[in-house]
């Protein structure tokens with residue numbers, strides 16, 4: 338079987354870089370230890386080898402189909418989801434009392450990485466079910482919990498998030514799906530939701546849709562949005578399933594993730610769609626943010642994992658494809674000199690290192706966010722709030738960097754295949770198409786960037802940024818203990834200064850109320866900040882690797898650690914300097930993108 342990920346790198350990130358052990362001292366996670374986590378990772382890998390990877394190409398070549406209100410996905414999907422339920426992969430992070438195994442999110446994210454690298458079309462079905470069940474668990478009544486959660490995390494029923502409507506994508510304040518109160522305390526739901534991932538297929542017996550809608554007479558805007566549980570089949574008093582007037586009007590045919598159904602749902606066409614309010618009225622968007630934030634980290638993970646699988650495919654090809662001669666031989670023009678493998682060409686090595694640099698640091702960043710979720714949960718008071726605050730800051734970056742730079746990584750992987758990369762017989766084109774959605778759904782890059790600059794950076798007077806600075810200071814202080822790493826610690830601190838310069842320029846505009854100028858280049862700010870956050874992760878990884886080499890406390894061969902330091906140096910030479918270019922864009926006060934009423938630019 339082709340290699341699609343590195344278990345060694347995964348375990349190293351988990352154990353050495355992100356110190357998963359630290360979590361086991363908390364009572365919540367006391368049943369876990371390093372050995373049990375390693376066993377979980379190994380069994381996830383063998384399940385992924387058996388069930389996920391072998392159907393990755395098939396799911397693209399035979400995408401989901403739609404006929405007569407029904408969507409059909411890959412025939413193996415039912416078995417996979419049933420196994421996920423039976424073996425406790427779904428809901429693993431839930432409390433024991435709620436049917437879970439209190440697994441740290443850090444560990445469940447590592448497992449997700451394995452599944453996503455093997456086949457990025459499948460884990461979304463499971464992740465959304467877990468996320469929807471978690472939302473009911475956190476905000477729902479006991480009755481809703483008892484009725485829905487066991488079947489969801491048992492793998493019999495699927496869960497979805499239903500936000501988007503034809504006229505309301507990025508801007509949820511415009512949703513119009515309505516909820517009319519009934520005498521029995523339920524609501525009649527009417528409206529349409531589009532682009533609903535995993536919203537219908539034959540692999541489960543029922544769907545539990547988490548739907549954003551407006552109760553009749555609710556205030557306009559986001560403050561009038563409530564959250565409802567709307568099953569496709571409602572449960573009768575005699576425990577039977579009865580059609581709940583949720584019609585599947587179509588399945589979107591897509592350029593990528595073609596085995597992952599994306600459906601159009603019509604609620605209440607016959608005025609018989611019953612929904613149940615979750616929590617209090619008008620607080621739906623706030624509740625939904627719990628699921629959206631989790632899903633954003635999942636999307637980042639899907640992107641990083643898809644790009645990782647593409648990297649290993651291109652690495653294999655580069656090691657097998659002979660073409661041209663080494664530069665040192667080509668000058669001699671000796672036609673008898675043998676061809677070299679393309680992996681020996683500096684430009685091909687650059688493309689491989691670029692992929693590795695983007696992917697491994699993306700994974701490290703995603704693990705940092707997962708550990709923050711765990712720490713925010715088990716800690717208390719200010720410590721918990723600080724973890725939460727840092728998580729809020731890093732979430733848009735952890736969604737956006739792997740999605741945007743993962744595309745670049747895969748594009749470089751495809752380039753390594755030369756013309757074959759463009760051909761359907763080779764796998765890179767599929768990874769290239771699959772990853773394209775990541776910067777679109779769960780909030781586009783533009784929206785994530787507005788969130789980062791307009792909300793996250795400024796919240797609580799920049800408190801989250803201070804927390805990030807503390808982390809960066811810790812890493813640079815540690816790096817400064819090693820002569821070899823000192824220059825990189827210096828470079829990182831200089832780059833951090835770019836963020837400060839950008840904010841010194843931008844924030845006064847925001848304070849003056851000139852929001853359009855303040856936020857016009859939010860995407861450039863995201864590019865710069867995420868570049869620097871990734872540089873911090875590379876220094877962190879290099880410092881751990883150096884520490885292992887110096888102390889001899891190594892699990893792998895020394896080459897493993899040296900390669901991590903080498904990739905860090907690559908990142909600092911080839912990628913970090915782009916942060917300076919982004920700063921120049923931000924500081925340039927020419928306003929070329931802001932609408933000027935008196936000029937038509939795009940004629």
Ligand SMILES: Cc1cc2nc3c(=O)[nH]c(=O)nc-3n(C[C@H](O)[C@H](O)[C@H](O)COP(=O)(O)OP(=O)(O)OC[C@H]3O[C@@H](n4cnc5c(N)ncnc54)[C@H](O)[C@@H]3O)c2cc1C
Nearest residue numbers: 498499500501506507532533534599778779780781783784
């Ligand atoms: C395959 C797939 C699966 C999906 N799964 C789900 C799902 O499970 N549940 C669900 O509810 N939705 C889902 N979606 C919907 C997805 O989240 C939206 O498509 C996305 O949020 C963008 O909304 P839109 O398509 O309406 O684009 P628009 O909001 O119309 O955006 C178009 C462009 O304008 C930009 N833009 C919009 N507003 C602003 C602004 N204020 N400032 C700057 N730029 C702006 C955007 O960045 C984008 O580039 C899915 C979509 C797809 C394609």
